[in-house]
Amino acid sequence: MGESELLGSLPARLYALCSLILVLKMMALGTYTGTLRMRRNVYTSPEDYRFQGQTPSGRGDPDIERARRAHRNDLENILPFLAVGPLYVLSGPTEAGAWICFVGFTTARILHTLFYLREAMPHRTLAYAGGFAILLWMVVSTGWALLR
């Protein structure tokens, strides 16, 4: 199957592009957490302290825990989106619908991470709700197209 076939439609190309951006965003968040750990010398495994020639401090770090919560929220929301996206594309959405869903969800999730790390409330909750509503719409409209 050539690229021309599956990625030929606008919705399919938008899905592919937004998926790549969202995965990059998650990788950036993981790297941010790792960088914080090294800078603040706060690890989770005793062997990490041993390797650094340090004794485990036993303390946590609120910023590292916050980044981890943002990352877990990504797992709960972005990963289902990555699975629903291709089904939504195959359900034959309009170009405008695909644009709103894919670009809207991606924007909402990037904002969610930024707001989470900056402790911006209620902005974080609003970004979460936006992504949630779009994903819900994608699920419902794909189900409708499947069952009609």
Place this chain on the structure above:
Amino acid sequence: MGESELLGSLPARLYALCSLILVLKMMALGTYTGTLRMRRNVYTSPEDYRFQGQTPSGRGDPDIERARRAHRNDLENILPFLAVGPLYVLSGPTEAGAWICFVGFTTARILHTLFYLREAMPHRTLAYAGGFAILLWMVVSTGWALLR
């Protein structure tokens, strides 16, 4: 690629439908957790308390933690299923096989969540084992079809 092509077969349509149901189930669980947090005033981030004009209580809530464990178990089991499903469909299963796998896994995972939240043991473990066995079968039979 039209809907008629990829979602034309029964296994493909079943996969799509079960995926949507499972994603809805995960979204419902996330919403349940959020609702519990608001009702019981138990949050994870200091900024959430600040936004509500409250001081962080520092205490957890056993029901919220239980819902979060159920959700994490979903991440560990449903998300791999969503990735294996299309490969299983492409491996050319019988209609009966696809029906058992997709409907069986979906039922097992819905029951798993319900049993988890109701603290029903050993029912929860049985539902987990059922979903696990079906996913294992899907992986093995797809691998067999790939390599034969």
Place this chain on the structure above:
Amino acid sequence: MGESELLGSLPARLYALCSLILVLKMMALGTYTGTLRMRRNVYTSPEDYRFQGQTPSGRGDPDIERARRAHRNDLENILPFLAVGPLYVLSGPTEAGAWICFVGFTTARILHTLFYLREAMPHRTLAYAGGFAILLWMVVSTGWALLR
């Protein structure tokens, strides 16, 4: 869509095979955690202790926590790989490129788990970095193919 069509190319078959191996690896890790829990009588839910006729010990177990951290790292890295893989295949990689990416990532993540459980540092970090670099390359080269 027949198997011959979508899984006909070498990159597609390699992706399918590596995905199945990685999902099996994650399932093995989950089973390992469950086995440790039973052997050491350390559970997370009060109802699990009740079912076993025991009183909750309240203590954790460092090896169980380590296995859970390895599993969470899988969720953060393997699951995005499973979503990016098909897009990478559709971007039309060379056979050599697909071989290096798919087999390399799979090897890196199997080693990551083994090193994590054996507390092998810095081996674990190197395996993580290898998988991360390959996934980053897949995202960038797929994006390049999409936008060129």
